[in-house]
Structure formats: structure tokens, C-alpha cells
Ligand SMILES: CC(=O)[C@@H](O)[C@H](O)COP(=O)(O)O
């Protein structure tokens with residue numbers, strides 16, 4: 001199948017669509033609609049460079065079977081990325097081990113320090129406190145050929161510790177930026193993210209970003225924070241898709257990313 005939009009050139013920020021919220025709606029009936037596999041396929045056809053899911057222990061949205069079925073779908077899209085988020089001290093490692101045992105694709109794990117039934121992610125890992133328990137888990141994930149990204153608050157001084165435990169990337173937790181967008185605090189907050197991004201880049205730690213990014217705030221973020229390799233976007237993007245459809249919505253977000261690279 002020919003994608004509407006080709007995979008991103010390597011120097012551009014990749015868009016990974018988080019489809020948690022499609023599953024959330026599906027789970028309110030026993031009819032299987034909206035279909036998460038169909039959602040993923042439509043986003044990939046529209047040019048999204050990856051699919052993200054965050055299977056929470058309470059299965060309020062993404063369920064175990066979804067992860068394996070999505071991974072099987074991703075086999076048909078070898079140039080796209082499958083990213084599974086979660087807490088490796090809860091359920092995430094089970095997915096890593098089973099996907100690996102079944103020979104199914106998994107390209108990136110994003111370790112997120114969420115509680116069992118947390119409302120949504122709201123903080124990053126804390127160093128040095130979390131270092132000793134993360135290190136062997138990161139080694140295990142690497143042993144299965146999967147990249148590890150650590151969900152982190154935008155603290156420049158914490159980037160070295162993330163690198164030290166073996167992370168390949170950090171995902172900067174962008175809710176504070178999203179909240180500040182459109183207020184007098186925006187430039188100050190954005191500068192904090194830029195400093196964190198630079199601190200990561202200086203030690204060869206890749207930078208992803210996510211949480212509450214949307215069509216209004218995305219381009220400015222990518223423009224200000226150098227070298228963002230990937231953004232994972234779910235809530236706002238799926239809300240937009242309810243109005244515009246997946247294809248137009250993904251195209252709009254890819255357009256925001258393109259704009260970030262073209263505006264002066
Ligand atoms: C790590 C992160 O920011 C995302 O996982 C986000 O929290 C989506 O999770 P929910 O869709 O469950 O809110």
C-alpha cells in the first residue's frame with residue numbers, strides 16, 4: 001500500500017500517533033468499534049512515522065491483546081516504529097518479553113514512572129533514586145534489540161543520569177509547556193525545555209517529547225528545542241480526528257512539524 005505521506009527524512013521530527021483514546025472509546029461498548037487496528041493503519045497510511053500505545057495495568061484503554069495485534073500489524077510497515085510506553089516495574093516488561101518471544105516488532109520502549117491506576121502521566125523519573133532499579137531493566141530491553149527512552153521532566157541536570165543508566169533517549173514531558181502556551185510564561189518554560197534538549201544532545205542522548213502537544217503548540221516546540229527526534233501525540237490528535245478524520249489530522253500534524261523546520 002502506498003503511503004499518502006512518506007516516512008520522515010532522518011533530520012525531521014517523527015510523528016508517532018498514540019491511539020490510547022481510540023481504545024478508550026471502544027471499551028465503552030462490546031462492539032469492537034472504533035477499531036484500534038484500523039485507526040493505526042489509517043494513521044500509517046496518512047504518513048505517521050510510528051504508533052504509540054500505553055497499556056496501563058487497569059486496561060482502561062489499550063488491552064493486552066491490542067499490543068500483540070498492533071505489533072503484528074506493524075510487520076506490514078517495516079519502515080515505521082512501534083513504541084510501547086509503560087512502567088517497567090509494573091506491566092511493561094511482560095510486553096517486551098512476550099513480543100520478543102513471539103518475534104513481533106517493538107522498536108522503542110518508553111519507561112514511564114506511573115502508578116497502577118494513575119489518571120494520566122504527570123512526572124518523569126527521578127535520579128539518583130530510580131537508577132539502580134532501571135539499569136538492569138534497560139540492559140534487558142537492549143538485549144532484546146529494543147531502544148529505551150525515559151520519560152523525564154525538563155531538567156538539564158538530570159540528562160547525564162539518564163545517559164548513565166543506559167537510556168538511548170529521553171522523552172521530555174511537555175505538559176508544563178502545553179499549559180504555559182499562550183501565557184506570559186511560555187518563553188521561560190520553553191527555554192527550560194531547550195536547555196534540557198541541549199544538555200541531552202551534548203551527551204549524545206536522543207530527545208523525544210510528548211504529553212498534551214497539539215496543533216497549536218507543536219511547531220513552536222520543535223522549532224525551539226533543537227533535535228527533537230520524535231513526538232508522540234494522542235489525546236489532542238484523536239480529538240482532532242473525530243472532527244477531521246485520521247488522514248486530514250495526521251497531515252495537519254505533519255504540516256506543523258514541517259512548519260517548525262521552515263519558519264525563521
Ligand atoms: C507518557 C505519556 O505522556 C502518555 O502515556 C500519556 O500520558 C498518555 O496516557 P493516557 O492516554 O493514559 O493519558
Ligand SMILES: NCC(=O)COP(=O)(O)O
Pocket residue numbers: 018052085171209210211212213232233234235236237
Ligand atoms: N508520550 C506521550 C503520548 O504518547 C501522548 O500523550 P498525549 O498526547 O495523549 O498527552
